[in-house]
Amino acid sequence: MSTSTYGSAQPGGSAAGGETVIDRLVESNRKYAAGFDDPGMGAQPVLQVAVVACMDARIDLHAALGLELGDCHTIRNAGGVVTDDTIRSLTISQRALKTRSVILIHHTGCGLQTLTEDFRHELEMEVGQRPAWAVEAFQDVDQDVRQSMQRVRTSPFLPHTDDIRGFVFDVTTGLLREIDPQP
């Protein structure tokens, strides 16, 4: 068992010796479950919407969009980019679980704007193997949102592509700014 601790990941917490951040999460879950009542809801999102967003820790999607438990599917990755795996999730979301709308959310100050595709080369130099995946780094966040909208809209697997909208979330104001699909 690991003896490492996550000192900086215990804001305001008692610095219990040897307790890892995951130990804390599991403890929080016990409290959560103690007060949890089965909401009795089905798996189909109530609002029939899928949210594709960056994994950035500063975006509380449910709070920022007024979403409640059961309302939506949430698909998050580094950048909120539309990869093959994002399309996989959206396809299942639409075809098996009846969602119809897709909202794409990138944000200001994204870590992917600090990387380039050289990252793959650097990885290869370090570990002797080039990753099969693209870094999906970008410079212009507006253009990356446009590309993401285009990838969703043109996917042959998605039956519902008439309600796709893209936004940039400002991490300093909490406000969404809509991106016009046409530059």
Ligand SMILES: [Zn+2]
């Ligand atoms: Zn990001």
